[in-house]
Amino acid sequence: MKTSSKVIRTDKWKLNPSSKQKGLFDETVKVYRQACKYLVGIIYTHWSELGGLTADQLTPAVEKLMHETAKRPNIKYPQFNKAFYKFPSYYRRAAIAFAAGQVSSFVTRYCEWQSGNRKRKDSKPPRLNADTGCYPALYKGQCYKMHGFDQVEIKVFDGKNWVWTMVQITGLRERHQVATNKMMSPLLVFNDRYCHLSVPFTCKPEKRKPEANVTAVDLGINTTATVAVVTDDGTVIHCEFIHLGRDIDRRDKRLKSVSKRASKTMGKGGKLHIGFCSKTYQKCQRINTQISHVVSRRIVGISEKFNSEVIVFENLKGWKPRGGKRRSNLRQRFHGWLKEKIRDFTEMKWAELGGKVIEVIAAYTSKLAFDGSGTIKRNSKKYSLATFPSGKGFNADLNGAYNIGARGVFKLTRRNDEEGRSSKRSRRPPRSWACLCDLWTLRSSRLA
Incomplete structure (x- = not known):
């Protein structure tokens, strides 16, 4: 069976080191960072010679400059072997690869700055940062040895020598259990x-054989995500509302505390210091990330359950919120809208299973009734409720999800010309966009 393109995903395997092992890990990270810092200077000095080499050619070229061997006794930088005595070869090669990446990035950014490609006219030139918070890469057999998936043996530095230490693995995910994944x-x-x-794992998802349906997602304010599974003939076979109200309230409660603390700190005409309430904002960002992961996981679960061909989102790139009535919190609620995070996390999770995410035009998805009766009217007291011209009440977000699904079907079947046609029967304005009723009309014409 043919496979699709590679997807790289990273798992976090939690370790449970003893107090002694923590000291060994700390020493190992410190000496690795010192080696990277030393190598950045060497590589940048000789970048005119090294910059044009491939990754496989660069490592031995750098080693000729700083690694002394029996066949290569005379090198230009013998200080490295003296400063990092018995530094493992695979740790050294990992450090060379990282340092080369740092130098390459700096040279590229500096050339762009010199050519005038700057965000601001007064932008300062980039700096070469050799003191980075990098971590050592471990090569199998040389730097680490697996003992099942319960323990791992890692080569560490004890201050004098490089020794092996066994540490317990206490937390795993499931990617190592997939046969097609390569660690x-x-x-x-x-x-x-x-x-x-x-x-990191290289995932090779198998080519899918999906059913003739799409999973449409309407991202909203009142409901985080409204999901509808729509078939190619316009039948809605599943709908679901996803809203983590408890987590959202937890986040909003923290944000409200910021405004109270700000008013007490500033007084009249005062200013807030740099980093004011930074811990609170970081906590709110982590809550947002958690909400996005949970919602995207449930969207992908629905798509996997119904074996959907694609997941369909609205194209909301560049969309900016408008302020509500005076003293309303609408603008603040829009700032908490996780439309980009949920969409990106969904795409990453769905791609790992071999699926694709597509986007459709957002215009009139929630404004037009899915049955073709015309423009809906929102309830002024409860904005999630909508009234169709026929008098029928319906959920506004679910109506939008139906229309998004219809547009996704049209986009897949390459009938974009149908999407722009006006409909006299539905009394919609000319040059309007497709709704669910257009799939019904198309099905009727096929049957006729």
Whole structure:
């Protein structure tokens, strides 16, 4: 069976080191960062010679400058071997690859700055940062050895020598259990807050054989996501509302506390210091990320359950919120709208299963009734409720999801010309956009 393009995803394997092992990990990270810092200077000095080499050619070229061997006794930078005695070869090669990436990035950005490609006219030139917070990459067999998936043996630095230490793995995900996934070299991430292996996998999803339906998603304010599964003949076989109200309230409560603290801090005409309530904002960002992951996971679960061909979103790029009535919190609610995060996380999760995400034009998706009766009217007290011209009441977000699904079907079947036709029967204005009723009309014409 043919496979689609490769997808790289990273798992986090939690480690449970002892206090002694924590000291070893700390020493290992420190000496690795010092080696990277040293190599950045060497590579940048000789970038005119090294810049045009491929990745496979660059590593041995750098080693000729700083790594002494029996066949290569005379090197230009013998200080490296003295400063990093018995530095493992695979750690050294990982450090060379990282340092080369830092130098390449700096040279590219500096050339762009010199050519005038700047965000502002007074932008300062970029700086070469050799003191980065990188972590050591581990190569299998040389830097780490797996003992099942319960323990891992890692080569670490004890201050004098490089030794092996066994550490317990306490947290895993499921990507290592997929036969088609290939495990790549992990990173040893260790600091005051974290201790885990960051393990990338090359995922090769099999070619799918989907059913003739799409999963349409309407991202809203009152309801985080409204999902509808629409077949190619206009039948809605499933609909679902996804709204994490408890988490949203938790986030909004923290944001409200910021305004109260700001009013007490500033007084009349005062100014807030840099980093005011930064911890609170970081917490709110993490809550937003968690909400986006949960919602996107449920959207992908629905698509997988019904074996949908694609997941359809509105194209909301460049959309800007408008302020509501005076003293309303509408603008603040729009700022908490996670339209981009949910869409991006959904695409990443769905691509791992071999699926695709498409976007349709957002104009009139929620404004037109899905049955073709015309423009809906929103309830002034409860904006999620809508009234059709026929007098029927319906959920406005669900109506939008139906229309998004219809446009997704038209886009897949390459009938975009149908999408722009006006409809006398539905009394919609000319040059309007497709609704669910257009799929019904198309089905009727086929049957006739």
